[in-house]
Amino acid sequence: MAWKIFLFVLMTLVCIAGITFPIVEEPSKWYHFPLIPGLEENAKIIFFHVPTSWITVIAFLMSTLYSVRYLRKKDLDDDSKAYTAAQLGMIFCILATVTGAVWAKFAWGSFWSWDPRQTSIFALLLIYGALFALRSAVDGEEKRATLSSVYSIIAFVTVPFFIFIMPRIMKGLHPGSADDTNAGPIVDFKMNSNMQVVFYLSLIAFTILYYWMWNVGYRSHIVKEKLQKQIS
Amino acid sequence: MEQFFADNAIYIVLVIVLIVWAGIYGYLYTLDKRLKSIETETKGVKK
Numbered sequence: 001m002a003w004k005i006f007l008f009v010l011m012t013l014v015c016i017a018g019i020t021f022p023i024v025e026e027p028s029k030w031y032h033f034p035l036i037p038g039l040e041e042n043a044k045i046i047f048f049h050v051p052t053s054w055i056t057v058i059a060f061l062m063s064t065l066y067s068v069r070y071l072r073k074k075d076l077d078d079d080s081k082a083y084t085a086a087q088l089g090m091i092f093c094i095l096a097t098v099t100g101a102v103w104a105k106f107a108w109g110s111f112w113s114w115d116p117r118q119t120s121i122f123a124l125l126l127i128y129g130a131l132f133a134l135r136s137a138v139d140g141e142e143k144r145a146t147l148s149s150v151y152s153i154i155a156f157v158t159v160p161f162f163i164f165i166m167p168r169i170m171k172g173l174h175p176g177s178a179d180d181t182n183a184g185p186i187v188d189f190k191m192n193s194n195m196q197v198v199f200y201l202s203l204i205a206f207t208i209l210y211y212w213m214w215n216v217g218y219r220s221h222i223v224k225e226k227l228q229k230q231i232s
Numbered sequence: 233m234e235q236f237f238a239d240n241a242i243y244i245v246l247v248i249v250l251i252v253w254a255g256i257y258g259y260l261y262t263l264d265k266r267l268k269s270i271e272t273e274t275k276g277v278k279k
Contacts (some may be wrong), residue, residue: 015253019246063252201257216264 018047051206053096067149079145084217117174120162130147
């Protein structure tokens with residue numbers, strides 16, 4: 001109960017800070033954000049866009065962990081958990097792509113330019129899209145659960161490569177790519193401490209929100225499965 | 233007040249985002265409660 005109220009307060013704070021705190025060239029007050037050359041006001045997307053891709057990774061990781069657990073214990077509840085996590089990962093992956101594309105329109109000039117980051121997230125969407133195609137193609141819940149668990153584990157192998165490695169070793173437009181003059185990985189590019197605090201609070205808030213969505217999601221999935229079994 | 237919002241459009245965006253967030257939160261909260269009641273209802277029935 002307490003964490004739900006904590007989530008509400010935290011996310012509200014992040015929204016207020018992320019949107020209204022001004023970006024100035026030389027931060028002097030505690031609420032000032034620094035100006036990042038080439039990004040300007042666009043830089044505020046970091047509080048809402050980066051957490052979505054962060055949740056994508058966490059969700060796909062949890063899907064893999066529960067898939068492993070399913071294969072070891074053969075408990076269908078674990079399959080529901082893995083499936084819901086993969087679903088949420090997919091939703092947040094699409095959100096990251098769409099918010100990124102909208103941002104790119106104003107930062108790079110077009111919605112889509114096959115930047116390494118965009119290409120890799122597109123590949124990721126295809127890989128995990130196939131998981132849902134696989135699930136809907138197989139009859140028999142245990143066979144479906146086993147096959148999708150194995151697929152989910154294999155699919156996750158590609159996630160670190162597509163999200164963390166490839167966009168960083170290739171030249172591109174996205175902040176954090178190999179030839180980025182703003183230097184360094186995305187997280188420590190010229191953020192001041194105030195900006196970092198808001199950023200990490202945002203990550204925490206989104207993680208709790210994801211946890212709650214996942215929790216409600218798999219519980220309803222399990223209840224639905226049980227009711228279906230009683231009817232048939 | 234009205235003049236302030238007219239001059240600083242970003243705060244209108246903020247108000248909209250906060251309304252959306254409150255809506256999502258309220259939806260999740262009621263969903264959670266409803267689900268809990270279903271869970272307790274079906275708990276007695278064996279699989």
